Amino acid sequence: MTINKLNDYAMKICLDKNDMDRFNINFAYIDADCIKNLILIMSDEISELLGINISNEKLYVEVFSQKSGCLIFISYSSKNSVKRHIRKNIICQFENFESLKDLCDYISINFPFSIRFSKLYCNNHHIRLILGIKNDYDNIIKISSEYSSIINGNEINAGATKEYFQCVYDDKAVEKVSLYAG
DSSP states (O other): OOOEETTEEEEEEEEEEEHHHHTOOOOGGOHHHHHHHHHHHHHHHHHHHHOOOOTSEEEEEEEEEEEEEEEEEEEOOTTTTTHHHSSSEEEEESSSSHHHHOOOOOHHHHHEEEHEEEEEEEEESEEEEEEESSSSSHHHHHHHHHHHHEEOSSSHHHHHEEEEEOOOOOOOSHHHHOOOOO
């Protein structure tokens, strides 16, 4: 088992087959109670290893199957993280490059100063564009949903994107795709 701190409000836990057996977890039968019990059992270890006390926090948990175990992403919102909620991130998921290009062109023309950052990822099935939005959040969400499926830009989804997708552009993806003339 490995436990990694992604940031002050998120962590990643990798369980191998031995860990799954030790905690009596079968991925085919995982449910909310199973994960809740696992986190309760591991909370002291998480606190000791990472210095994060999650015992009184509302947690957001995602579990992914792996070849020989599972991957668990846990995040929570700290009372001290009010400033973090001002930042608004979204993940746009595309089925094809044309839709991505059209959205990037639209944002470049109509919202050139509204994006803090943009990163592009892809895997064998999808293309994901992570947008950090400074302003015009509602308008950008509305137009983005016409070209793509919108996924919450929280730490869990961003972490899963970084884990399971290959990074194409780590900076200024909107501008770079918009300039693409292929």
